[in-house]
Amino acid sequence: MTITVQTACFDPGQLLNQLHADHLGVGAVVNFVGYVRDFNDGQAVAGMLLEHYPGMTEKALGKIVDEARARWPLLSVDVLHRVGRLEPGEPIVFVGVSSAHRQAAFDACNFIMDYLKTRAPFWKKEDTAEGPRWVDARESDDQALERWQQ
Amino acid sequence: MTITVQTACFDPGQLLNQLHADHLGVGAVVNFVGYVRDFNDGQAVAGMLLEHYPGMTEKALGKIVDEARARWPLLSVDVLHRVGRLEPGEPIVFVGVSSAHRQAAFDACNFIMDYLKTRAPFWKKEDTAEGPRWVDARESDDQALERWQQ
């Protein structure tokens, strides 16, 4: 299990391949990669600045991953989230989960993303033609979280 | 959209990165990779032979992907499935989906895998210490499919 918060860009494909990495009990790997889009909420986006809460970020991600491991039989979990300046097209976040079983991997990856979106202290500030703007949280992300709390 | 059936091994990380490939509207990529495990149903597995129904395989996968595209707003979909001889640790299948939105990508990838598992004409024959054996279909795979049919 690795949790990484970094400013440097990363290679999602390399992280995906490492998740499997010769563990011959791995039957299924599911991963999510979030990218900076060049358009959001009706405006062109030239880049973004990602702020976080150092210390709490790692702690919050660790708790989310622990909760996922308690719910599903997982082999490895890899979470990497960038902070600082990001350009359109660059990867923001990688969440990869390996398991012997397909549905456990799907559910755990989905769960981790839903919690990360609503419980990990990151904030996006986009550069638009009208200047920088803080991204608003989405109602749909709160709803996504509720699925796991029933 | 690409659908590939091939005997050659492949690099999942490379396929993942290609899915994004400079399409700046992609916000989310979810992908699944299935690997040959070295153990299944209580027996060590030394490898497997994957049989398929040439012609129907491509057609069936195409229909599954079309159905996914009809249900969710997807940008690209990439399905690769191997046939022939496979060794433990090698990737069997790659399903990757990109979308502007996270949950669409998760659901579409999960849907494609559930349909592939029950509707695409592939059959696994494992090599075990007691000789080759055809893998039995799982009841749980049929149940997984039913979620999407309600």
Place this chain on the structure above:
Amino acid sequence: MLTVVYFARYREALGVGEEQLPWSAELVTVNDVRAQLLTRGEAWQVLDEPKVMCARNQDMCRLETPIADGDEIAFFPPVTGG
């Protein structure tokens, strides 16, 4: 003429992967083809398994699916890819 194809465990049990069957107007559905094959003897009873799957012209179908002259009919056990 019908082309009939078999896969995986069925192909092995039957010792044949593909064959031609003469077309006849009595063959209304996929199941009629299956019934005819079942008369061939012991080995062919694999096609009587409750979970037998079939396809018509490379589309998954039901045993009740109507067929036509020239069709490719497939019988196979539940699939196990992915």
Place this chain on the structure above:
Amino acid sequence: MLTVVYFARYREALGVGEEQLPWSAELVTVNDVRAQLLTRGEAWQVLDEPKVMCARNQDMCRLETPIADGDEIAFFPPVTGG
């Protein structure tokens, strides 16, 4: 002593990212700290937003969460990572 930290939109609106507040026995919950901050004037009313989030010692908490001397209390808007 309490350490109070602010992030993102709040940090910008308040013009401060971190400060020390003297501990007092009247500060029973996170909300008591917030109430004290709200008396500072206009800019501080961002902390009165219905969706204000808070953390105690780097764990997400509720406004009703009890606090203790030496704690690190954080206020921030809803998170938007991922």
